[in-house]
Amino acid sequence: MFAQEAVDHSATVARHLPYLRRYARALTGNQSSGDKYAIAVLESIIADPTLLGAHPDPKVSMFSVFHSIWSTAGAPVTDAEDHLSSAAQAHMAGLTLNSREALLLNTVEGFDHDQVAAIMGSDPSEARHLIDVAVQEMERSVRGSVLVIEDEAIIAMDIVAIVEGMGHRVTSNARTHTEAVEMAAAEKPDLILADIQLADNSSGIEAVNEILAQFGNIPVIFITAFPERLLTGERPEPAFLINKPYTEEQVRSAVSQAMFFSSTATLRA
Structure with missing residues (x-):
């Protein structure tokens, strides 16, 4: 037993x-x-x-x-291993206590307000308030340019609308590995939002790796229907990963988080 x-x-x-x-x-x-x-x-x-x-x-x-x-x-x-980490810590000091945790638990991990409250040792109304505060504070923190790598036209249009609705600027939408690398070279983005599998059966991961090899520290958000394949612990993994099908709240939360930590446009100051 x-x-x-x-x-x-x-x-x-x-x-x-x-x-x-x-x-x-x-x-x-x-x-x-x-x-x-x-x-x-x-x-x-x-x-x-x-x-x-x-x-x-x-x-x-x-x-x-x-x-x-x-x-x-x-x-x-x-x-604070580098300038970006140090700047992120400085931004953290200005956020309402526990608000970012509540936001991630709700929008990325999918816990409802009762569950967020249980996890954080608070009550549902407080959890709801913290989530609302986090959305407002983090979206005000940074603005930047975003490269979208997505081969499905409807999904790409939806992601672009969400990102632009947050006040960010979308530089381009790439459908293939080659397009992604060329578009990043034409205008370096502050954030990359990439699907895993692209139109010509090329890999979004390989495209991102090639871009990062050229530019270095650019935050990346991957979107995939199989997140467990990238969360194995066997190799370096993305810090920001969204499940398909996603919600607008998940995209907004991940973009805010990624920009908050690493935006080359804002955290460099």
Whole structure:
């Protein structure tokens, strides 16, 4: 019985871990830093398996353990390893406490207000307020130019409308690897928003890697129907990843987060 329970816990944790890692990475702005918190969650659950049953939904329980550790640590972004990280920390100081966490939990991870409240140890009305505040504060933080790499015309038009509605400028919409690299070379973007699979069966990841090899630090948001394929822990992973089908709120949140941390137009100042 005990062995079966341990197996069940292991399967549950494994199922939700990629999304916990995604959240941690977006929250800290750094893959290695985010993974340290995810590991701390696993260690806590191993030491006390009852933590996984603190809420009827074990995913909520896992995120609650994470939030407890994150809050206790003082909610640091990353060590200021470079100018961009230092600038991001400076921006962080101006945000309402816990608002960015609530926004990510709701719009990217898909938790409702009751679940966000349970994770953060607050009440649903406070969670709703924090989400509203985060949207307003982060969208005011930065503005920049965006390269969209998406081969499906309707989806591309939708993404462009969302991004421009936030006040950003879309430089181009590329449908293939070659177009993406050429458009980035013609005008360096502050942010890249890319699909994984492109029109000519080329790879959005390869296109992005080629662009980054030329320009260096440009924040990237990937959109994919199979996020778990990029959240394996076996190689460097994107800090910002949106599931297909996506919602407008997910796109807005990820764009705000990515621009907030790394916009070459704003964080350079």
